[in-house]
Amino acid sequence: MSSSAVEAEAPDLVCQLDSVQGMVDALSAVRWKRHQDAVVELSEHGVVLIVEDTGCLQAKVYLQRELFVRYEYNAEGRPRFGVSLGLFVDCLNSFSAPGRSSSIQIQYPGPDMQLLLKSVDSHDACIYAEIRTRIPDTISWDYNFEPAGGTPLTFTVKVLYSLGVIISAALKEAIDDLEWPGSSIQIIVQPDPPCVTFKGEGHGDLQIDFTYYVNTDLVIAFHCDHRVSYRYKYKFLRAITSNLPSSVIKDNRGSKLSIGRGGMLKVQHLVSVARAAAASHPHVDSAGHQQPSRIAYIEFFVKSEVDENN
Amino acid sequence: MELSLSDNALKTFSRSITCLARVGNELVFQASSSQLALHTLNSLRSAYQSVTFKPNFFDVYRISSTQVQCSVLLKAVCSVFRTPIASIDNLTVKLADPDASKIQWALTCYSGMKKSYWITCNVEPDIQHLSLDRRRFPSNFVVRPRDLNRLLANFQSSLPEITIIATEPTSLPSYAASEIGGKAVELRSYIDPTKENDSSLHTQLWTDPSEEFVQYTHTGNPVDVTFSMKELKAFLTFCEGCEVDIHLFLDKAGEPILLAPKFGLDDGSVSNFDAALVLATMLTSQLNEGNPSEPVQAATTIHNQAGTEAQERFRANVSEHPSDHTRIWSDLSGSAARSGNGVEERPVKIPQNLNASEQRNIQRVSMMQTTEDAPIRENIPAAPSFTHGKVEKDHEAGAQDRSQINVHGLSQRHPSNWVDANEEEDGDDDNELCVQSTPPYYEER
Numbered sequence: 001m002s003s004s005a006v007e008a009e010a011p012d013l014v015c016q017l018d019s020v021q022g023m024v025d026a027l028s029a030v031r032w033k034r035h036q037d038a039v040v041e042l043s044e045h046g047v048v049l050i051v052e053d054t055g056c057l058q059a060k061v062y063l064q065r066e067l068f069v070r071y072e073y074n075a076e077g078r079p080r081f082g083v084s085l086g087l088f089v090d091c092l093n094s095f096s097a098p099g100r101s102s103s104i105q106i107q108y109p110g111p112d113m114q115l116l117l118k119s120v121d122s123h124d125a126c127i128y129a130e131i132r133t134r135i136p137d138t139i140s141w142d143y144n145f146e147p148a149g150g151t152p153l154t155f156t157v158k159v160l161y162s163l164g165v166i167i168s169a170a171l172k173e174a175i176d177d178l179e180w181p182g183s184s185i186q187i188i189v190q191p192d193p194p195c196v197t198f199k200g201e202g203h204g205d206l207q208i209d210f211t212y213y214v215n216t217d218l219v220i221a222f223h224c225d226h227r228v229s230y231r232y233k234y235k236f237l238r239a240i241t242s243n244l245p246s247s248v249i250k251d252n253r254g255s256k257l258s259i260g261r262g263g264m265l266k267v268q269h270l271v272s273v274a275r276a277a278a279a280s281h282p283h284v285d286s287a288g289h290q291q292p293s294r295i296a297y298i299e300f301f302v303k304s305e306v307d308e309n310n
Numbered sequence: 311m312e313l314s315l316s317d318n319a320l321k322t323f324s325r326s327i328t329c330l331a332r333v334g335n336e337l338v339f340q341a342s343s344s345q346l347a348l349h350t351l352n353s354l355r356s357a358y359q360s361v362t363f364k365p366n367f368f369d370v371y372r373i374s375s376t377q378v379q380c381s382v383l384l385k386a387v388c389s390v391f392r393t394p395i396a397s398i399d400n401l402t403v404k405l406a407d408p409d410a411s412k413i414q415w416a417l418t419c420y421s422g423m424k425k426s427y428w429i430t431c432n433v434e435p436d437i438q439h440l441s442l443d444r445r446r447f448p449s450n451f452v453v454r455p456r457d458l459n460r461l462l463a464n465f466q467s468s469l470p471e472i473t474i475i476a477t478e479p480t481s482l483p484s485y486a487a488s489e490i491g492g493k494a495v496e497l498r499s500y501i502d503p504t505k506e507n508d509s510s511l512h513t514q515l516w517t518d519p520s521e522e523f524v525q526y527t528h529t530g531n532p533v534d535v536t537f538s539m540k541e542l543k544a545f546l547t548f549c550e551g552c553e554v555d556i557h558l559f560l561d562k563a564g565e566p567i568l569l570a571p572k573f574g575l576d577d578g579s580v581s582n583f584d585a586a587l588v589l590a591t592m593l594t595s596q597l598n599e600g601n602p603s604e605p606v607q608a609a610t611t612i613h614n615q616a617g618t619e620a621q622e623r624f625r626a627n628v629s630e631h632p633s634d635h636t637r638i639w640s641d642l643s644g645s646a647a648r649s650g651n652g653v654e655e656r657p658v659k660i661p662q663n664l665n666a667s668e669q670r671n672i673q674r675v676s677m678m679q680t681t682e683d684a685p686i687r688e689n690i691p692a693a694p695s696f697t698h699g700k701v702e703k704d705h706e707a708g709a710q711d712r713s714q715i716n717v718h719g720l721s722q723r724h725p726s727n728w729v730d731a732n733e734e735e736d737g738d739d740d741n742e743l744c745v746q747s748t749p750p751y752y753e754e755r
Contacts, residue, residue, distance in 0.1 A: 167421075170423055177392065177393070204389070206427050210422070211424070216422040218423060
């Protein structure tokens with residue numbers, strides 16, 4: 001724990017996770033390239049990991065402290081460090097083995113500002129890993145949805161313009177299909193008929209409509225005051241669903257789509273980080289939904305190409 | 311034009327598109343008040359497929375003018391069918407007007423998603439139409455897809471072309487199971503004689519049509535047709551999915567073959583869709599000695615065979631040593647492939663010590679002849695000899711021997727299928743690798 005007897009300072013964070021696989025699922029959801037540099041921010045609320053692409057696409061993974069079995073936070077302020085996302089996920093993967101307890105302890109910082117990982121409760125072997133970190137570049141933009149006149153909030157958002165909650169599996173299917181038309185996808189949200197439409201035009205055209213009926217399970221929630229329409233690059237939309245963990249599809253979760261100021265698209269996924277034996281968890285209800293503390297929030301922000309709205 | 315379909319019709323339509331996509335690149339739509347025809351022609355112009363649907367195949371069938379015609383890329387249509395069929399409630403195809411530049415394909419999924427594809431029509435479509443009268447084919451057979459699958463499984467999966475040799479089911483008295491007379495149809499892998507690096511599997515299969523086929527009609531001299539496997543397999547998959555038998559019509563080498571689904575007992579009258587696949591066949595018959603001044607192999611286009619357009623030929627490299635052509639047949643594995651169910655390997659190696667029944671067979675061979683009058687050239691044994699495991703380096707002497715047998719009688723099987731007793735003078739490794747397949751059969755009699 002402490003680096004030496006002289007400095008009796010506790011590390012900024014020592015936390016313990018009882019299911020590595022859940023964390024791997026959550027972090028994998030924001031992988032869309034082989035090499036991605038992530039910025040990790042620690043706070044008393046939990047851990048946030050942020051990745052970015054060319055200033056147009058940003059993804060955040062929120063791991064609230066309630067997800068951890070143990071969360072000891074001793075820092076002042078909010079320490080931030082940079083780490084290679086692929087390396088971090090691959091490292092976590094090496095701790096998880098099927099049929100075995102995969103509890104790990106994560107500590108930051110180590111003696112040389114590394115991230116330290118250690119397996120816990122494993123009787124026959126101990127796995128220990130250190131990951132080098134670096135001083136993060138400042139994030140070029142950090143988008144927070146602003147409610148009218150309110151102060152920006154980081155962990156909760158208020159929707160400004162419109163939202164729809166679409167079944168994640170269907171959203172993924174739609175974005176996969178949109179590969180055919182072309183590079184620029186138009187998203188239209190309109191109140192009448194209540195519908196979210198994705199449109200791609202290229203050597204052929206494809207339009208996919210998600211209409212809000214009260215009785216289908218495709219669009220779970222819908223709110224729209226007036227028609228909005230913006231264009232986004234296909235490759236960024238693709239990043240939103242390309243690595244969605246299979247648990248999201250199996251749990252039949254919905255993804256929340258919102259379009260905010262200036263055409264900023266926000267898509268939020270819910271990823272379960274509970275252990276595989278969660279079926280015996282007393283809090284799991286028949287629909288498979290679990291207590292909010294067992295869910296990691298993934299947020300994607302995509303800047304629109306052109307502001308077509310009015 | 312507006313069409314709408316769902317359920318089983320949608321499944322059949324999807325299978326049709328898959329099959330058409332395996333044949334050609336461009337899909338031609340021709341809709342009239344009596345039917346919708348989809349067809350495609352491959353780029354080599356050696357395969358033509360059409361699928362036709364009657365109006366009652368569809369839930370909705372509306373044609374504005376008398377005939378609507380357009381053409382789209384099959385790849386684009388296949389993108390529409392990426393969505394799993396099981397999740398599609400309905401497909402509607404719309405062409406706003408006959409000159410519209412795009413066809414709309416609208417899928418309504420059970421989940422509630424609605425996907426609308428607009429596919430651009432080709433500006434200058436290459437619309438060919440081909441129809442062959444099934445009655446003009448002298449020979450035909452009907453086979454169940456799973457049976458044909460089983461027969462084709464004996465062949466190398468990457469085999470490009472296959473030869474079917476049809477002979478008249480003999481009426482000679484049978485000497486029981488070993489009698490060749492029952493195996494009237496032969497399937498043979500076609501190997502390009504000009505290919506230098508030939509390490510592929512060669513297969514020959516003799517089958518009894520009464521056991522393997524639902525129906526078989528062939529009279530007269532043996533005929534053979536050599537055609538592409540790729541389209542055959544595509545059509546087989548199509549028929550298998552639609553749960554119909556395959557009807558194959560053939561004439562002779564150089565003439566196209568026609569494949570069609572066989573519905574029930576009467577021909578297609580109960581079904582609301584139909585399909586036809588026309589494949590060009592190689593000009594050179596595998597049964598005959600070819601004229602050496604001509605290319606050893608040439609595939610013609612179906613148009614030429616149907617007499618409508620200029621022919622495209624693939625000129626073979628005729629400088630290849632002709633005896634390579636025969637050598638390939640002797641590179642078969644040492645043991646004859648045996649599979650059950652009426653498919654038996656024909657005994658082709660006749661040992662020196664012949665018993666009575668074997669001698670009877672030799673006599674039959676002597677009485678056979680080919681129907682071809684083409685001069686027998688020493689250097690071009692177009693019909694290979696089948697000697698299991700025996701590598702024959704110089705075959706010219708053997709060819710000459712065979713040519714003498716050819717002179718008399720009508721042939722049911724080409725005599726070069728048989729190794730004449732004389733020919734064993736050539737070989738020095740008669741006993742090595744030679745499958746003495748004849749004795750077990752004959753001795754059991």
